[in-house]
Amino acid sequence: MAHKVVSIVLGGGRGTRLFPLTEQRSKPAVPIAGKYRLVDIPISNCLNSGYNKIFVLTQYNSASLNQHIKNSYNFSIFSKGFVDILAAEQTLEGDRWFEGTADAVRRTQKNLVNVDYDYVLILSGDQLYQMDYSSLIDFHVENGGDVTIATIPVNGKDATGFGILKANEINEITSFTEKPDSEEVLNWGSEVSEEMQHQGRLYLASMGIYVFSKGVLRKMLTENPGMDFGKELIPDAIESQKVLSYQFDGYWTDIGTIRSFFDANIGLTDDVPDFNLFNETVFTRARMLPPSKISGTTLNNTIVADGCILNGDKLERSVIGVRSRIGKGTVIKSTYMMGGDHYEDLEEVITLGNTQQPPPIGVGERCYIENAILDKNCRIGNDVRIKGGIHLSDGDFSTHTIRDGIVVIKRDAVIPNGATIGC
Incomplete structure (x- = not known):
């Protein structure tokens, strides 16, 4: 069954760890793989999953990102699909910048009024992966979730750099900790597949990908003044909502540092790369360039x-x-x-x-x-x-x-x- 979904891609903040690539552009606008921008990854995942109602929230160094989206994503006049930019703006309600992921969504909710949707898919604009979001939405609906978080099993060393979730045998998240130390993380193992167990990937890291049922998101943003999903709203929701873990076992990397950005790009040259450009279509601006x-x-x-x-x-x-x-x-x-x-x-x-x-x-x-x-x-x-x-x-x-x-x-x-x- 096709579900009515609206997607929100978060444009990110200053991206200081990616300096100087973010000196004149936002993180999602950083070129990747020679011809794409990072923001093309979540947008392409949405379109390949059948979801074509997409908002991109922008703020820092947003000119090149805005231009790229305007020149890349134009749908037929007979289509109800769109990729629209929502920039931080001064209004009667406030004149400050977005102060976190939840704050950004809270302050742009009014733009969803005229969109027909039942579920909100919130995505990061600076990650490299391929995911069928329709499977994620199906999982959320079939298991009666209020909130579903996409998680990826990681080993103990990597776990110290992520928000780590603990889930029970029916995929309900029971607790959350932010970047535990090497000793603390030993108590945060979860149920994972045999393949992940053999690889020592016993800890569930949040991928920063969230599904909210429509009314639940509105209620959470109204009742909880927190500015960030991962640090404030999600830990609070675990106590009061049915929060599920959707385990993803494919390739995924957070493009947060120069080293991770470099490794992700050079990794594309492998004979069988972890991220396969020749699998699902990655959409981007159509340039009328000559062959090389x-x-x-x-x-x-x-x-x-x-x-x-x-x-x-x-x-x-x-x-x-x-x-x-x-x-x-x-x-x-x-x-x-x-x-x-x-x-x-x-x-x-x-x-x-x-x-x-x-x-x-x-x-x-x-x-x-x-x-x-x-x-x-x-x-x-x-x-x-x-x-x-x-x-x-x-x-x-x-x-x-x-x-x-x-x-x-x-x-x-x-x-x-x-x-x-x-x-």
Whole structure:
């Protein structure tokens, strides 16, 4: 049976742990896999699940996210589907920013009045996974839940970084703790599948994905002044509502840090990746770009998006984004190059050659780049060496940032000919 569902994608806050990728954009707007944005993941999961009534709540650095959604998700005039942006706004009820996930939903509830729905699906805009939400909704309805939380089994080490839930044999959540320490977590095991037991994944972590029955959500937001679902409303609901755990055993990662973002992207180049781009459709903006042109380049476990001009010597275990340009003799390994927002005049690039200042957008000739993220529109000259690794200390500089051994070249940064970073 098809259920009437409205989805709310939370746009996130400042995303400081993803700096400098979030210096000029919100977390959900960060490019991923060479051609998508993080927000495309939950929206695509909704559309693939048959749910096409979607609100995206935005606040911090929201211009590029708003533009992406406007240019990507346009339904037929005969469809009742929509992907609408709800921004934090000044009203007679208040003039402050959203102060948490629950606060954001509470203050935008008035926009749901004209939508026909029975269940509210609340999603994060900065996670990488594929899920059939219709199975989640079916589970919620069939088990008579007031609230259902999608959970994923994790091991004891990872559990210390999540909100951990304890569920009984009929999937009812009985208690909750936020980021327990390594000793405390030993008391928080739950019923999990045999496969998860064998992997030592005995603890149920909240994925930040919630289903609320319509009246329950309204009641909770009215009676509980808390600002955050995970820290305040959910623990309170466990005491008064029927709160269920829906165990998900597929691939899921929270894109919260530079390292997790880097690993998620480079992991896409595996022969059989955990996140399969070739399985369910991931929707995004339809760009009218030419095919990529590759001349004399050896490619190994590399994803190449549309509109690239690649003349490098070797690309290995890397993701190359739209409109990327790589010069002759260049070697790139374990790197995510986001590409460019526009093309420069190719004849001018060829004519000026080594004399163009600043260097053209892209990577020049005879460069070596490894363990790096190259943000949009950066200009890397010729004979540049960039090498990330555990030998590097964290730091923020004018053109780049180093986090967890990853060198992140900032958006629009210029790296001059012959520069060396991390070597």
